[in-house]
Amino acid sequence: MSPKGRFLRSAGKFLALAAFLIFAIGPLLWIILTSLKDLKEVYTFPIQYFPKKPSFASYTKLFSFARFGVYFRNSLILTLTASFGALVFAVLSGFGLSRIGKRSLKQRLLLLLYFTQMVPPFIIMTPLYTTFSSMGASDSMIIVAIIYVSIVLAFSVIMAKSFFDRIPIEIDEAARVDGCSVFQSLVWVIIPVMRSGLAAIFCFAFVNIWNELFVAVLFLNSPNHLTIPVALNSFISKAGISWDILSAGIVVALLPTMLVFAFGQRYIVAGLTEGSVKG
Amino acid sequence: MVRHDRLLLKYILPVLALLVALVYFPLVKGLITAFRHYNLFDLRDTSFIGFDNFKAAIGDKTFSFAQIFLNTMIWIFASLLFQFVLGFALALLLRKPFKGRGLYSGLVFYTWALSGFAIGLLWSWIFNGQFGLANDILMRLGIIDSPIGFLSDPRYAMVSVVVVNVWYGIPFFGIMLLAALQSVPNELYEAATIDGAGRVTRFFKVTVPFVAPVIVSTTLLRMMWIMNFPEIIFGMTNGGPANATNILATQMLYKIYKEYDYGQASAISFMIMAILFAYSLLYLSATSRKERDF
Numbered sequence: 089m090s091p092k093g094r095f096l097r098s099a100g101k102f103l104a105l106a107a108f109l110i111f112a113i114g115p116l117l118w119i120i121l122t123s124l125k126d127l128k129e130v131y132t133f134p135i136q137y138f139p140k141k142p143s144f145a146s147y148t149k150l151f152s153f154a155r156f157g158v159y160f161r162n163s164l165i166l167t168l169t170a171s172f173g174a175l176v177f178a179v180l181s182g183f184g185l186s187r188i189g190k191r192s193l194k195q196r197l198l199l200l201l202y203f204t205q206m207v208p209p210f211i212i213m214t215p216l217y218t219t220f221s222s223m224g225a226s227d228s229m230i231i232v233a234i235i236y237v238s239i240v241l242a243f244s245v246i247m248a249k250s251f252f253d254r255i256p257i258e259i260d261e262a263a264r265v266d267g268c269s270v271f272q273s274l275v276w277v278i279i280p281v282m283r284s285g286l287a288a289i290f291c292f293a294f295v296n297i298w299n300e301l302f303v304a305v306l307f308l309n310s311p312n313h314l315t316i317p318v319a320l321n322s323f324i325s326k327a328g329i330s331w332d333i334l335s336a337g338i339v340v341a342l343l344p345t346m347l348v349f350a351f352g353q354r355y356i357v358a359g360l361t362e363g364s365v366k367g
Numbered sequence: 368m369v370r371h372d373r374l375l376l377k378y379i380l381p382v383l384a385l386l387v388a389l390v391y392f393p394l395v396k397g398l399i400t401a402f403r404h405y406n407l408f409d410l411r412d413t414s415f416i417g418f419d420n421f422k423a424a425i426g427d428k429t430f431s432f433a434q435i436f437l438n439t440m441i442w443i444f445a446s447l448l449f450q451f452v453l454g455f456a457l458a459l460l461l462r463k464p465f466k467g468r469g470l471y472s473g474l475v476f477y478t479w480a481l482s483g484f485a486i487g488l489l490w491s492w493i494f495n496g497q498f499g500l501a502n503d504i505l506m507r508l509g510i511i512d513s514p515i516g517f518l519s520d521p522r523y524a525m526v527s528v529v530v531v532n533v534w535y536g537i538p539f540f541g542i543m544l545l546a547a548l549q550s551v552p553n554e555l556y557e558a559a560t561i562d563g564a565g566r567v568t569r570f571f572k573v574t575v576p577f578v579a580p581v582i583v584s585t586t587l588l589r590m591m592w593i594m595n596f597p598e599i600i601f602g603m604t605n606g607g608p609a610n611a612t613n614i615l616a617t618q619m620l621y622k623i624y625k626e627y628d629y630g631q632a633s634a635i636s637f638m639i640m641a642i643l644f645a646y647s648l649l650y651l652s653a654t655s656r657k658e659r660d661f
Contacts, residue, residue, distance in 0.1 A: 109474060118500055130498070133497060181378050238385050299485075345480040
């Protein structure tokens, strides 16, 4: 290829990469900028792009009278608990599924897991609600945590199994020759070599649970139990949204999973391509 | 190893118990509810009423079901097409290493991790009819003279929500196809080049056939997932204006949260599931036949 052609091609590639980058981060930067403006600057047209003096007043309002501190804590506790629970279950049964010897049994169990991925979450939402509320346990964060575990569980197990599959079975056997039980070989020998797999499972569970809205809206009613998505939803259903506070709320809702993505990108990519079920 | 199976089964049992109790049992209950009168306001009567919920949902006077169905198809296939094409393009751009590729892919792929609902809210600010960034940019560029009601005008609402879904969904295809592209053996390209194949021929004769299985599985999964993904619409328009962005999933949410009619809501999710099932059978049989032709 001629030097000119090569130059044109790399220039084109550069422009395309730049366009993707602007498209991807532009909206995020815009909402962050909005959240740093005062109310008057938010509502001007033609738009004033940058705040004269960045102010955190919206965040102060958000965390004081909009009580976002409580919702943030709820979301964090709920997400961490449920993700950790899903991780523990996923490791145990992913290991079991990977090491089980009888093929027909293994395949039947896998089918049971894969099928749940086809079930629309909505069809199980209302029956769960009526069942739990008839037991008098609807407005409960523990129940919601358990439901969240079950929502991410099948995919977590599938992912864990494929990570265990890559660890040669000879490692288990060697550990057992050295006197380990099956459980000891799992905890002391196998888990330490699949730490990145554990990180992938945890990241997936965290992202999905932190972002969940509809189950939480249905189940959690009392003001002390709301999660961040539910709180945002109650903002907009009240008449007249004030975009200074709402923009700050959106930033707070997006930040945790972005951090998880920033730290866990490597594992998330591995998990996506390994499990390749959830989008 | 067979002698451990009994023990290993014990490791799996808790998960099976959870899935049976919290997925399979409610699934069966939900499927049955679709054929029952089931309104939270009137729970004394939960008798079986055959297909009445389906009839009521389809014959709904306030929301044209034909339009909801059409909206659902546009929502799915327009989103899917652009997510796929742009995600594939991005993956091709990222295939060869360059300085800062890791950081770059983090900055273009991060939308994968965001909350669909919060994204919907974020973009409804950008598409705001009075103070929105989209109107501002288009006016400065001289493309429009006065602000457009992106979300209040039925002509633009569907396009707007699809744009957001595309923005959100590019990373999934980008990540998956990038991984697939990196597994294409270099020898294949070298051999094709020696045979005199140009860039375009190499793309269609080497790259595409090699990643075809990944394309099939990702588009299938993504289609199912988009069908069950009302979060963005819920945050932006909630199905409006005048039914213009109402899809099956948002209509079902409306039945749950506004009308408390769990019977009709279940009937709609029954339909969603049936459509997905039929679609995946069709899709798999069509694509496997095509692969045999290769």
